[in-house]
Amino acid sequence: MRIIDMHCDTLWKLTDPGKNGDLMENDCSIDIPAMQKAGTVVQLFACFTDVKDYRNKGGYDAAYRHVHEMMDYLRKQQECYSEDLALAYSWHDVKRNNLAGRISAMMTVEEGGVLNGHMERLEELYQYGIRLMTPMWNYENCIGYPNSRDKTIMYQGLKPFGKEVITRMGELGMIVDVSHASDGTFKDILFLAKGPVVATHSNCRELAEHPRNLTDEMIGDLANTGGIAGLNLYGPFLGTKKESKIEEMTAHILHMLNEGGSEFPAIGTDFDGFDGMTRMEIAHPDELEKLWEALKQKGVSEAQLDKIWYRNAKRVLKGMAV
Ligand SMILES: [Zn+2]
Numbered sequence: 601m602r603i604i605d606m607h608c609d610t611l612w613k614l615t616d617p618g619k620n621g622d623l624m625e626n627d628c629s630i631d632i633p634a635m636q637k638a639g640t641v642v643q644l645f646a647c648f649t650d651v652k653d654y655r656n657k658g659g660y661d662a663a664y665r666h667v668h669e670m671m672d673y674l675r676k677q678q679e680c681y682s683e684d685l686a687l688a689y690s691w692h693d694v695k696r697n698n699l700a701g702r703i704s705a706m707m708t709v710e711e712g713g714v715l716n717g718h719m720e721r722l723e724e725l726y727q728y729g730i731r732l733m734t735p736m737w738n739y740e741n742c743i744g745y746p747n748s749r750d751k752t753i754m755y756q757g758l759k760p761f762g763k764e765v766i767t768r769m770g771e772l773g774m775i776v777d778v779s780h781a782s783d784g785t786f787k788d789i790l791f792l793a794k795g796p797v798v799a800t801h802s803n804c805r806e807l808a809e810h811p812r813n814l815t816d817e818m819i820g821d822l823a824n825t826g827g828i829a830g831l832n833l834y835g836p837f838l839g840t841k842k843e844s845k846i847e848e849m850t851a852h853i854l855h856m857l858n859e860g861g862s863e864f865p866a867i868g869t870d871f872d873g874f875d876g877m878t879r880m881e882i883a884h885p886d887e888l889e890k891l892w893e894a895l896k897q898k899g900v901s902e903a904q905l906d907k908i909w910y911r912n913a914k915r916v917l918k919g920m921a922v
Contacts (some may be wrong), residue, residue, distance in 0.1 A: 601638065601641075601888070601889060601892060601909060602639050602641050602906065602909060602910040603635075603638055603639055603640045603641060603867060603885060603888060603910060604640075604641055604642040604643075604644075604687050604866070604867065604909070604917070605640065605642070605643050605644065605868065605869050605871070605885065605909050605911050605912035606644050606723075606798065606800040606801065606828075606830035606832070606866055606867065606868035606913055607644055607708075607710075607800040607801035607832075607868040607869065607870055607873070608629070608632055608643060608644070608773075608780070608867075608869060608870065608871040608872055608873065609644055609646050609648045609710070609870070609871070609872045609873035610623070610626075610628050610629070610630040610645060610651070610712065610871065610872040611646065611647055611670040611673060611674060612646070612647075612648045612670065612872070612873075612900050613626075613628050614626060614628065614673065614739065615670050615673050619675070619740075619871060622677060622680070623677045623681065623685065624681055625641060627757035627883050628743065628791075628815060628852040628871070628872045629816055629869070629871035629885070630643065630871050630872060630884070631686050632681060632685060632703070634702050634884045634886050635886075635887050636684065636763050636912075637705065637886040638710055638884075638885035638886040638887075638888060639890075640703050640885055640912065641694065641703070641704065641795070642688065642694055642703070642704045642705075642706060642708075642892070642913070642917065643704070643705055643706070643852060643885075644706045644708050644732065644800065644843075645670075645674055645705055645706065645707055645708065646707065646709070646710040646734070646873075647666075647667040647670040647671060647706045647707060647709050647730075648668060648670075648710040648711060648737070648873070649663035649664075649666050649710075649711050649714060649737075649852075650663075650711070650737070651663050651669060651711070651713060651737075651739060651741075652727075653678045654658060654666075655908070659716075660714055660716040660741070660742075660763060661714075661716055662855060663711065663713070663714045663885040664714040664715075664716065664721060667725070668710055669713050669730075670707075671707055671728050671729070671730075672910070674687070675687065677688045677692045678705060680724070681717075682702075683702070683859050684702060684836055685702055685703050685704075685705055686700070686702040686703075686704060686705070686746060687705050687706070687707070687729060688704035688705065688706050689706075689723060689729050689731060689822065689836070690920060691729075691914070691917050691920065693715075693916040694898065694917065700838060701752070705732075705817060706731060706917075707729050707730070708730060708731070708732040708733060708734065708800070709725060709730050709733045710730075710732065710734040710737060710777075710780075711736070711737040711741070711742030712733055712735035712736065712741060712742075712743045712765065713736075713737070713739065713742055713743065714913055715742060715761075715765065716742055717742045717761055719761075719764060719765070720770065722745070722768055722769070722772075723772075724774050726774060729919050730774070731774055731775060732774060732775040732776075732777055732798075732800070732920075733769065733775075733776065733777065734777040734779055734780055734800065735765065735766070735776065735777070735781065735785070735789070736780045736781045736782070736785060737780050738754070738780060740891065741762050741846070742759065742762070742791050743757040743758065743759060743761060743762035743765055743778070744755050744756070744759050744762040744781070744784075744788065745781075745782040745783070745785050746756065746780055746782055746785070746786060747780055747781060747782055747783075747811040747812050748782060748811055748844070754782045754783050754784065754811060754870045755764055755782070755783065755784045756782060756784045757784035757785045757786070758784075758785055758787035758789065758792075760787070761849075762785075762791060763788070763851060765790075766789055766792040766793055766826060767792055767851075767860060769793075770792070770793055770794030770795065771794075773919075773920050774920070775795075775796070775797075775798055775916065775917075775919075775920060776793045776797050776798070777788075777791055777795055777797050777798055777799065777800045777869050778798070778818075778822070779799045779800050779812070779832075779868075780804075780911040782811075783811075783818075784900075786818060790821055790822075790825065793825065795825070795826070795919050796825050796826035796915075796916050796919060797814055797822055797825045797827040797922040798822070798827045798828050798829070798830070798866075798916055799814055799827070799828075799829040799830070799868075800829075800830045800868045801832040801868035801869070801873070802829050802830070802832060802837070802868070803806045803829075803831060803832050803837045803838060803852045803871040804816070804819065804852050804856060805818075805852055806849075806859075807838075807839055807848075807855055808837055808838055808852075808854055810834070810836055810837055812832075812837055814829060816859045818909050819856060819859040819860045819864065820860065822860065823859075823861055823863070823864045826863075826885055826915070826916070826917055826919075827857065827864075827913045828861070828863075828865065828866040828874050828913060828915075828918075829856060829864065829865065829866065829868070829914065830862055830867050830868015830869075831849060831852055831853055831856075831865065831866070831867055831869075832869070832870045833849065833869050833870060833871070833880070833882055834870050834873070834877075835877050838852060839851075842876060842877055842878045842879070842884065843877060843878060843879045843880075843881075844877050844879065845879075845881055846879060846881045846882065846890055846891055846894050848864055849882070849894075850891065850894045852900055852913050853865050853900075853908060854898065855893075856913040857900075859893040860921055861910055861913070862904055862907060864909060864912065865907075865908045865912065866909075866912045866916075867886075867908065867909055868887065868890045869881065869882075871884075871885070888909070891911070894903055895908075896900065896909050
C-alpha cells in the first residue's frame with residue numbers, strides 16, 4: 601500500500617504545551633513507525649489553530665505565531681529524524697525523498713484567518729513552504745464564512761480580501777482546500793480558483809447530514825476541476841456520532857466513486873484532529889489496510905484502490921508550483 605494522507609492535526613497536538621512525545625514516539629494516531637508500516641509516501645501536516653485559544657491573548661496574530669511554531673517544530677523534527685522523514689515542497693521533492701526511503705512531510709495551514717487581512721503573510725507562508733491552505737475553519741474570518749447549520753451563514757461566501765487571497769493562491773500555485781467552508785464560500789472559491797480544488801478531509805452529505813460534508817453537486821463540481829476529497833475518519837462525518845466504523849467509510853468511498861468518478865476519492869484521515877470517539881476501527885495509518893480489504897470485498901479493484909490511496913492525490917500534488 602502506498603498512502604498519501606491529505607490531512608492530520610498531529611503538529612497541533614505535539615506542540616501543545618501539556619503534551620509529551622514527538623513524531624517518533626507519542627500517544628497520537630500518527631508517528632513515524634506507524635507511517636512506515638503503513639507505506640505512507642506523503643503525509644500532509646496541518647498547522648491548525650483555533651482562534652478561541654488566543655482570545656484576549658492576541659487573537660489571529662498570536663495564532664499566526666503559533667503557525668510559525670508548528671512549521672519550525674516540523675523542521676526540527678525532520679532534522680532529528682532525517683533518515684526517516686524529509687520535508688517536501690513539490691512533487692519533485694517527494695520523488696527524491698521516496699527514492700531515499702524517506703516519508704515526505706508537507707506543511708499546510710488550516711485556518712486562513714491567521715492572515716488577519718495581511719496579504720504579505722500569504723507570501724511569507726509560501727516562502728516557508730506552505731503549499732496548501734484551508735481558508736476557513738469553523739469561524740467567520742477575514743477570508744469568508746465557515747460551514748454552519750445556520751443557513752444565513754452557510755449561504756454567505758468570500759469577502760473582498762478572501763477573493764484576493766484565492767486569486768493570489770492560484771498565481772502562487774498553492775492548492776485551495778474547501779473543507780470547513782460554507783456552501784457559499786465553496787461556490788466562490790470554485791469560481792476563482794485556478795487548477796484543481798480539493799476537500800482534504802470531508803465526506804458525503806448524502807450519507808451523513810453534516811455541514812462539513814459535501815453535497816453530491818459539490819462532489820461533481822470538485823471532480824470537474826480535477827480535484828479530490830479525502831475520506832475523513834471522524835464519526836459524526838461518517839454517520840455515527842461517537843464511533844468511527846469501517847462499514848461507513850466504505851459507503852462514503854463508494855458514494856464518492858459514484859458521484860465523482862474513479863479519479864475523485866482520496867484519503868484525508870483527520871487523525872489527531874478530533875477526540876471523543878468511543879470506538880475507532882482505524883486509529884493509526886497502518887490500520888488503513890482494513891479499509892482497503894473491506895473495499896476489495898465490495899468489488900473495488902486493486903488498481904482503483906491505489907488511485908484512492910495514492911494516485912488521485914499524487915495527480916493534485918504534482919500540479920503544485922515548485
Ligand atoms: Zn479540519
